[in-house]
Amino acid sequence: MTTIYDVSRLAGVSAKTVSRVLNEPDRVRPETRAQVQAAMKALDYTPNPSARQLRLGGASSLGLLLEDPVSGYLSRFHHALLTACMEAGKHISVELFDMQPGWAERLDRFLDEGRVRDLILLPPLCDFAPLKAHLRQREARAVLIAPSVFDPHFPSVVMDDRAAAREVIEHLFALGHRRIGHISGHPDHSAAILRRQGLFEAYDAAGLPRPEPDLLVAGDFQFRKGIEAAEALLSLPQPPTAIFAANDETAAAVSVAAHKRGLSIPGELSVIGFDDAPIAAAVWPALTTIAQPYLDMSRRVVQALDNWEANFSSGTAATYMTAHSLIVRDSAGKAPK
The missing domain is CATH 3.40.50.2300 (Response regulator)
Structure with missing residues (x-):
């Protein structure tokens, strides 16, 4: 499946520029616009109509629930998700969230007032079964990042x-x-x-x-x-x-x-x-x-939400694996003799 990132690589521009060509073509220089359009034609790329409607409609199409915003892990994902959404021309609404009594009412208010349909769930919220059941009842869509258990109703993005x-x-x-x-x-x-x-x-x-x-x-x-x-x-x-x-x-x-x-x-x-x-x-x-791979995982989340039906081509929600890397710095050295 061709994505906005495939188009950006072939055209030699950012994913954000591709998004502008799709949504605000008058803001893009004619030669750049022609370059992107040629790449889309070569790749037979067709924008997702429902995702494009959300982007153009003024509503925030994505929502992110944060339980512990001071966590280094979650803060890195927050930044990566913001970057991925910016590249794709999307807005994102962020809500502090906990699982204390009354969480369902607070969630409904966030979804309704922000006109949010698509959610991103990070640990530990991605494993909170009542939350996922509530989202299914509302027919809301969500992608899970690093869940503990597979969920057939929601696609997930993980690393090994x-x-x-x-x-x-x-x-x-x-x-x-x-x-x-x-x-x-x-x-x-x-x-x-x-x-x-x-x-x-x-x-x-x-x-x-x-x-x-x-x-x-x-x-x-x-x-x-x-x-x-x-x-x-x-x-x-x-x-x-x-x-x-x-x-x-x-x-x-x-x-x-x-x-x-x-x-x-x-x-x-x-x-x-x-x-x-x-x-x-x-x-x-x-x-x-x-x-x-925070940014790669975040981009995969955006792609999964943009092409929702493709996540269920095998009959159950897909799991997308991303690659990690070992960063060697100064805290590990040869064993003492």
Whole structure:
């Protein structure tokens, strides 16, 4: 299926320019407009009529519910979604949301007053079954980002958390680490489970015994819990030479706990996080981490909403996988001898 991004690549312009050619052609220079129109013809691209009607109608076609706007993970997605919507010529309405009593009435007010039909649900809201049931009742459309469980009614955009975690551990193996501690995420979210499974897979593939139970400490993706978990690991009679944290906030907490003990990072302890949240580049030393493909996932969300029926071509909602990358910075080094 040809998308606005395919047209933009062939024409050598931004997706936002393609959107302007479709919706506000008089604002685009004639030579650029001709270039985009030639690309659309070559690719046999036809704009989605319902999506275009929403863009032209003055209503905000997309809605984003945020439960924890200060989370580094969610803030990165917020920025990426804003960028993807801007590129596609869409507006987006953002609503602070929680699952306290009265949530359904607040949601209805947001959808009705903002004339929002399409929603984007991030964790943990993407796993809140009553919310999704309410949306189905309203015949609202939604795309789920990184849900814990597959939902046949809503398409989802995900990355391979297990493969990413395995890549982290293999990177530490290459640096000579074998005694690796792990601080997991919230036990109710599948990402925490998948990242631990990836750790185990790396050990199994290398023919090494899995980490001892005292090297696996429960966390909840929060900084304070990360401090407690790091203290537990660093207080072991034989502490780990590296710690893989389930997210960057937890990894930053590990760095704080290590510095408090006078440990050198990465000389005496290597630390790796996950997400590439803003804090990963802000702490010292900067964190080696897994970069989630925030912008690619956000663009895939916009495409899924623009071509809604295509998400169900197999009879059930599609799941779209996106690629991660390992960002090597200064917090991981060779294992101490």
